[in-house]
Amino acid sequence: MTETSRTSTTPASAPGARAPLRARAEILSNQVESGANRRLVVRVPDWPGSGPGQFLMLSPGALSAVSRTDPLLPRPMAIYRERAGSGSSEVEVLYKVSGRGTSLLAEAEPGQLLSVVGPLGCGFSELASGARAILVGGGTGIASLYGLAAAALGRGARVSVLLGARSAGELMAEADFCELGVDLQVATEDGSGGHRGLVTELLEALLDGESGAPPTVFACGPTPMMRRCAEIAEARSLSCVVSLENRMACGFGVCLGCAVPVAAGGYGLVCREGPVFDAGDVVWEGLP
Ligand SMILES: Cc1cc2nc3c(=O)[nH]c(=O)nc-3n(C[C@H](O)[C@H](O)[C@H](O)COP(=O)(O)OP(=O)(O)OC[C@H]3O[C@@H](n4cnc5c(N)ncnc54)[C@H](O)[C@@H]3O)c2cc1C
Ligand code: FES
Structure with a gap:
């Protein structure tokens, strides 16, 4: 499998971008938004800040004394909004309860901890003024x-x-x-x-x-x-x-589980080269 180079639309993780953080985040709130949608706010120490379109990997449910193995893998979620504070930031995620991981996440309560890895991926380019x-x-x-x-x-x-x-x-x-x-x-x-x-x-x-x-x-x-x-x-x-919102296992280019065929030939990793792509670079027939 060969990987492509990044397209020009996605400089958010270009050289100089902040390295992702691996942290334990305290849940501040985890409320019903509408229907199966939930709004989660966590406090993340030393959060480096993110750009539009970047995401994080969240543990599927609150951390407990015994490590959970079912499900084992974290779940990718867009960074919806963030508020920087001194020493820590509040990071907000909107998610839909759709399977086991998000059901466990919905059961997590304020005060409990989640594991967070992020910010990850290449987000949206900055728009030109007046665009x-x-x-x-x-x-x-x-x-x-x-x-x-x-x-x-x-x-x-x-x-x-x-x-x-x-x-x-x-x-x-x-x-x-x-x-x-x-x-x-x-x-x-x-x-x-x-x-x-x-x-x-x-x-x-x-x-x-x-x-x-x-x-x-x-x-x-x-x-x-x-x-x-x-x-x-x-x-x-x-x-x-x-x-793109492909399924992801690691979120940072190690497992190759998110590889998608790209128009230039070979494969692109949605987690590392994306999730943002020029639509013309995507081989739509090859997407799940
Ligand atoms: C970069 C990125 C950002 C995302 N941002 C958000 C977000 O902000 N809010 C949100 O609610 N979801 C988001 N998702 C999708 C989210 O990751 C999945 O819904 C979640 O992993 C489902 O986990 P689960 O264990 O509850 O469901 P599973 O039990 O794993 O699956 C339940 C159902 O959801 C489907 N599913 C699982 N993963 C995905 C996926 N990645 N895309 C589409 N369908 C999927 C399965 O096929 C199945 O039908 C994002 C995905 C990516 C890749
Ligand atoms: S999710 Fe593992 S390489 Fe992309």
Whole structure:
């Protein structure tokens, strides 16, 4: 297996980026957000800070006196938001309870400890001042886009955010995006919130009405959603950047479990060269 070199869209882990930390983090809160979604806040000592689109590996549940072996492996989660303090930072994660690891995580209580490794991966590039960005988030992929939206607004970019979920109850972070003050639209497949249908339909309609600086499309969510975003952008000769959510075992380039075929030939490691890729670098047929 050969690995590719990093694409130009992802300098967040370029030389000079801070090394990831391995730490024990105290749970400050772990609350129901909506439906199966939870909002976790942990206090991480000496957290080096992260860039939009980076992630961390979280132990599947609170640490206990006896090491857990089922499940053994940590779970990758986007760094949703962070607040730096003196000596430690508060790091926030939005997650959906979808299997054993996240179920155990949902049982963890304030005061208990989690193991954290991060920040990991190459995140989103900094947008040029005044750029036009359209962010498309589906399901748990929404969590990876909040930091990008906040950073892009901070750079004076014009930001639209399109969020999709099966139903309104499954939608993550709508209120947070509203609070940021982005132009926000929602799609739900069952029509319980916003446009009834797919979030990619909102993307097509928005792009049809665009004028001025060509937008860049940023997408994170289920593979079919990201692939459709890539097709829609390509048909209009627009750049599209995606953040892949493959399953990961180690999160930092050792196990090769997250390797995906890339257009240049060979394989790319989603955890180390991604999770953010130019959509054109992704061999969509090769993704799980
Ligand atoms: C870079 C990155 C960032 C992520 N950020 C978030 C986040 O912010 N919030 C969040 O809720 N989830 C996020 N995920 C997905 C999350 O890691 C998985 O949902 C989690 O590992 C499931 O663990 P589990 O033990 O509960 O489920 P498992 O028992 O391992 O699986 C339960 C179900 O989820 C599916 N699944 C497992 N892992 C993934 C995956 N990586 N992508 C899609 N489906 C999966 C399985 O096929 C199965 O159907 C991210 C993944 C990556 C790679
Ligand atoms: S998750 Fe182990 S190499 Fe990427």
